Amino acid sequence: MKLINDRLLKALRRQPVDATPVWIMRQAGRYLPEYRQVRSQVKNFMQLCKTPELACQVTLQPLARFDLDAAILFSDILVIPDAMGAAVEFQENIGPRINQPIRSLADVEQLHSPDPTEALAYVLETIEMTQHELAGKVPLIGFAGSPWTLACYMVEGGGSKDFATIKHMLYSEPEILHQLLQKLTRTVSDYLQAQIKAGVHAIMLFDTWGGVLTCRDYQQFSLDYMSQIIATIKQASDIPCILFTKNSTPWLEMIAQSDCDAISLDWTIDIGAARKRIGEQVSLQGNMDPMVLTGSDERIRNEVATILASYGQGSGHIFNLGHGITPQINPEKVAVMVKAVHELSAPYHEINL
Amino acid sequence: MKLINDRLLKALRRQPVDATPVWIMRQAGRYLPEYRQVRSQVKNFMQLCKTPELACQVTLQPLARFDLDAAILFSDILVIPDAMGAAVEFQENIGPRINQPIRSLADVEQLHSPDPTEALAYVLETIEMTQHELAGKVPLIGFAGSPWTLACYMVEGGGSKDFATIKHMLYSEPEILHQLLQKLTRTVSDYLQAQIKAGVHAIMLFDTWGGVLTCRDYQQFSLDYMSQIIATIKQASDIPCILFTKNSTPWLEMIAQSDCDAISLDWTIDIGAARKRIGEQVSLQGNMDPMVLTGSDERIRNEVATILASYGQGSGHIFNLGHGITPQINPEKVAVMVKAVHELSAPYHEINL
Numbered sequence: 001m002k003l004i005n006d007r008l009l010k011a012l013r014r015q016p017v018d019a020t021p022v023w024i025m026r027q028a029g030r031y032l033p034e035y036r037q038v039r040s041q042v043k044n045f046m047q048l049c050k051t052p053e054l055a056c057q058v059t060l061q062p063l064a065r066f067d068l069d070a071a072i073l074f075s076d077i078l079v080i081p082d083a084m085g086a087a088v089e090f091q092e093n094i095g096p097r098i099n100q101p102i103r104s105l106a107d108v109e110q111l112h113s114p115d116p117t118e119a120l121a122y123v124l125e126t127i128e129m130t131q132h133e134l135a136g137k138v139p140l141i142g143f144a145g146s147p148w149t150l151a152c153y154m155v156e157g158g159g160s161k162d163f164a165t166i167k168h169m170l171y172s173e174p175e176i177l178h179q180l181l182q183k184l185t186r187t188v189s190d191y192l193q194a195q196i197k198a199g200v201h202a203i204m205l206f207d208t209w210g211g212v213l214t215c216r217d218y219q220q221f222s223l224d225y226m227s228q229i230i231a232t233i234k235q236a237s238d239i240p241c242i243l244f245t246k247n248s249t250p251w252l253e254m255i256a257q258s259d260c261d262a263i264s265l266d267w268t269i270d271i272g273a274a275r276k277r278i279g280e281q282v283s284l285q286g287n288m289d290p291m292v293l294t295g296s297d298e299r300i301r302n303e304v305a306t307i308l309a310s311y312g313q314g315s316g317h318i319f320n321l322g323h324g325i326t327p328q329i330n331p332e333k334v335a336v337m338v339k340a341v342h343e344l345s346a347p348y349h350e351i352n353l
Numbered sequence: 354m355k356l357i358n359d360r361l362l363k364a365l366r367r368q369p370v371d372a373t374p375v376w377i378m379r380q381a382g383r384y385l386p387e388y389r390q391v392r393s394q395v396k397n398f399m400q401l402c403k404t405p406e407l408a409c410q411v412t413l414q415p416l417a418r419f420d421l422d423a424a425i426l427f428s429d430i431l432v433i434p435d436a437m438g439a440a441v442e443f444q445e446n447i448g449p450r451i452n453q454p455i456r457s458l459a460d461v462e463q464l465h466s467p468d469p470t471e472a473l474a475y476v477l478e479t480i481e482m483t484q485h486e487l488a489g490k491v492p493l494i495g496f497a498g499s500p501w502t503l504a505c506y507m508v509e510g511g512g513s514k515d516f517a518t519i520k521h522m523l524y525s526e527p528e529i530l531h532q533l534l535q536k537l538t539r540t541v542s543d544y545l546q547a548q549i550k551a552g553v554h555a556i557m558l559f560d561t562w563g564g565v566l567t568c569r570d571y572q573q574f575s576l577d578y579m580s581q582i583i584a585t586i587k588q589a590s591d592i593p594c595i596l597f598t599k600n601s602t603p604w605l606e607m608i609a610q611s612d613c614d615a616i617s618l619d620w621t622i623d624i625g626a627a628r629k630r631i632g633e634q635v636s637l638q639g640n641m642d643p644m645v646l647t648g649s650d651e652r653i654r655n656e657v658a659t660i661l662a663s664y665g666q667g668s669g670h671i672f673n674l675g676h677g678i679t680p681q682i683n684p685e686k687v688a689v690m691v692k693a694v695h696e697l698s699a700p701y702h703e704i705n706l
Contacts, residue, residue, distance in 0.1 A: 295524030
């Protein structure tokens with residue numbers, strides 16, 4: 001199906017666009033009252049992910065409100081551990097728990113190697129329903145967690161402040177961790193291939209916790225596995241891949257070697273400085289601090305203008321936040337941001353048309 | 354008093370040394386059973402900071418165990434808000450709370466502008482006692498929190514995951530935040546001057562939370578104020594200043610402009626890469642991941658060797674962890690690290706002697 005709005009895909013390929021495309025990490029989420037309404041219909045968060053009608057409905061909600069240039073599948077990175085047999089539980093206001101954390105080689109071996117077309121059929125069904133509803137209006141982004149980030153949750157048993165448990169494994173029994181990461185890499189690859197077959201137009205890998213590693217360990221325990229996943233995707237299709245490691249700005253050159261099409265930046269780096277470093281190799285996504293959305297309308301427009309000016313002329317920029325939008329944000333502020341991106345970016349694209 | 358071991362001061366001035374000096378952030382702390390014993394004698398953490406005999410005793414504890422090249426004053430960055438009249442409370446296993454957070458201009462105006470020689474006399478007394486006990490064995494490092502990091506605690510009322518409250522202030526009422534930061538800058542400057550008069554040999558500024566800002570806001574709301582503090586210190590003495598902003602590796606060039614003598618690095622950057630970027634301007638401190646100390650002795654020695662090799666030949670490196678040591682670390686592992694630093698670094702200094 002031909003896309004009506006293909007700004008995102010063009011920007012991912014650094015082809016000319018009329019305005020900078022914009023979407024928002026976690027755009028279908030708790031800051032929207034209509035999301036909270038749907039969420040209240042099911043007993044827990046995982047149930048929402050596992051009910052394609054509702055997941056599809058929630059995916060489309062932000063597009064009804066805002067002039068966004070992409071939809072992103074509503075799901076969670078922890079559907080993978082769930083499909084592998086780790087009991088995932090979402091506790092309200094606390095975050096995810098995995099009640100039997102992975103601590104030994106035996107634990108790793110007991111994990112399933114699921115066929116995503118069966119174990120994660122609910123996600124594929126959500127994608128198909130969403131594509132039908134979108135009818136080519138905007139592209140749909142699929143996603144998965146990075147093997148390292150999934151391993152963090154599975155070994156720690158939930159979120160963590162210092163990642164003491166997985167780092168102890170990394171520094172004392174790295175071979176167990178590599179076994180787990182290899183198993184996750186195969187599953188994530190299969191899962192993303194299945195998402196592509198179901199119809200997503202682009203893929204994003206979320207490596208929320210790669211930035212807690214040293215440079216050397218990041219390469220070995222996170223980036224190398226993501227590169228393997230991207231290589232598998234690239235063998236089978238020309239679907240663009242976006243890679244996001246929070247707190248990874250010291251390593252942009254290394255990440256740009258991974259054959260990803262775009263790097264999603266957190267807000268700690270000036271996007272113009274990032275473009276100078278790697279802008280000839282990849283597109284850049286980002287990078288507004290989500291908390292700017294707690295400021296005045298004028299402050300939001302100023303920040304959008306600053307980021308657009310810093311990126312400068314030409315394509316290759318996808319406007320986004322530097323991390324997921326948080327529940328306390330007023331949706332009207334998002335509208336201000338989206339409008340500002342389209343309005344204020346147009347002059348930077350005139351020479352391309 | 355002439356120092357017997359002056360490796361730290363020489364490395365801070367990039368003068369030749371016989372081995373790389375090493376000390377550890379939070380080296381006097383909960384991982385030491387003898388610290389826990391002293392801590393149990395007082396009713397709360399703040400009481401320990403406020404009792405010079407005990408604070409001095411605790412400062413010296415790690416030096417009795419390990420061949421460290423520096424002592425660091427035992428205290429807490431929150432003695433400043435405490436002296437300014439914000440009620441600081443340390444809750445076991447939760448962290449600090451400030452029960453009346455700063456949210457308005459009136460709140461800022463009500464804060465005291467304390468004279469450190471009175472309000473913080475207990476710290477100065479600790480320094481004098483410690484200097485007497487050290488008798489020139491190693492230098493004593495004094496420290497303070499950065500204005501931005503202190504403001505984070507004072508506005509949020511404690512630690513935070515997303516710093517939503519202070520960022521809302523930053524993005525919607527920046528002038529209130531600047532008033533607070535200016536007040537803190539004056540107090541921190543006076544406090545560090547008083548520490549220097551009391552006898553510390555070097556100063557470290559801890560900017561634990563500067564790394565949550567954008568590049569532009571970091572400059573304006575954190576680095577500029579730290580630069581003012583350093584300028585005040587440099588006017589009055591030649592005491593070297595170490596600056597530590599966690600998660601600041603994208604901004605090293607900017608930080609090196611601050612007239613600090615050394616930058617303390619977290620573990621996310623390869624120290625050799627950092628040296629290439631700014632090693633002609635400043636010394637570098639760091640940068641082992643504290644969690645390496647949960648690994649085997651061999652793994653610890655290997656990591657020490659990797660970091661030393663990455664820094665390479667010559668002076669200007671102070672070995673340290675990339676963040677404070679955590680309570681679960683076995684002190685014997687620290688001994689392994691300290692020994693490895695001195696042994697393995699000697700060959701990198703031979704050409705200098």
